[in-house]
């Protein structure tokens with residue numbers, strides 16, 4: 001009965017995907033749907049291959065308190081209750097984290113941390129002190145072995161990760177924190193998904209593990225092209241949803257329309273002399289939206305070079321993983337890996353794009369989801 005329920009969730013997700021158009025959905029109006037991001041720093045302690053923040057030309061820095069107070073108060077007045085605090089860079093690499101969290105508390109704004117986790121121990125006391133405004137941490141982990149992790153998360157040490165995630169389990173989880181993970185998949189690590197679930201489920205509820213596929217946003221796209229799992233299902237990201245959905249306030253007050261604007265190429269305003277609302281409704285952002293509506297983005301280098309894996313594949317993969325970990329929460333690594341390998345093989349061999357995702361061969365016979 002339980003199993004049927006999980007399968008039903010998977011089938012529902014599949015039906016939604018079948019009903020959706022091949023091209024990305026174009027928002028009919030501009031709504032600040034996704035919480036805005038306030039970048040508290042753009043510095044990082046490591047340099048992951050698919051991200052490569054070292055190549056960013058934007059000046060490195062940490063947000064100043066007065067600017068932070070101004071932007072948080074403005075967002076609060078707009079009804080925003082929680083913000084992300086990263087673009088490129090790692091929030092735990094911010095040496096002023098305690099002061100920054102004090103500002104968040106003063107304004108009454110919640111923040112969500114996404115981090116490589118390697119500097120968690122340094123901030124443990126701070127995180128415990130401010131758990132009223134910061135109670136969720138997403139660990140970005142792209143491997144289940146020392147070799148793969150240290151290859152992709154360049155500069156990161158596998159043993160440091162294990163130590164810090166253990167600390168999170170012992171110190172943060174019992175005091176009200178929740179923990180999730182994000183793994184960016186590529187040819188370099190897709191073979192470790194099963195092992196990843198088996199190893200990290202002692203720290204993270206597998207239902208809170210999300211899996212993404214790499215996009216081409218890094219200034220150096222050579223790694224992306226070398227290890228992209230699904231080149232045949234990779235498309236120009238237009239119309240992109242982001243200009244219609246959210247804003248990224250940089251540490252110096254400039255506002256970008258892209259989640260990973262390494263060089264400040266998509267700046268649509270500046271909160272030092274404009275309100276957030278004015279930026280959101282301003283002509284610079286509207287011009288960008290219009291370019292995306294028409295699919296003519298050649299004047300925007302960043303957008304013109306932005307490629308993503310068909311987001312239905314991402315959704316389907318995550319639906320599959322959710323089904324598997326609900327059905328077999330304590331299965332061996334091979335159980336999950338076998339399905340991941342089959343999934344990858346099918347998508348790589350060109351299917352099942354047409355006519356529908358839910359071709360019986362794909363779902364019933366190959367993935368054995370009934």
Ligand SMILES: C[S@@+](CC[C@H](N)C(=O)[O-])C[C@H]1O[C@@H](n2cnc3c(N)ncnc32)[C@H](O)[C@@H]1O
Pocket residue numbers: 044050051086087088089090091114115116138139140182184212213214215216217218260
């Ligand atoms: C840019 S990082 C910044 C926050 C923090 N340093 C971290 O690693 O979580 C935010 C997320 O983007 C992911 N990411 C980095 N480069 C990516 C790429 N080329 N494609 C897809 N996701 C990527 C990371 O794995 C991470 O989960």
Ligand code: SF4
Pocket residue numbers: 044045046047048051052053087088089090115116140
């Ligand atoms: S993904 Fe995060 S940890 Fe890795 S280089 Fe980018 S900002 Fe740093």
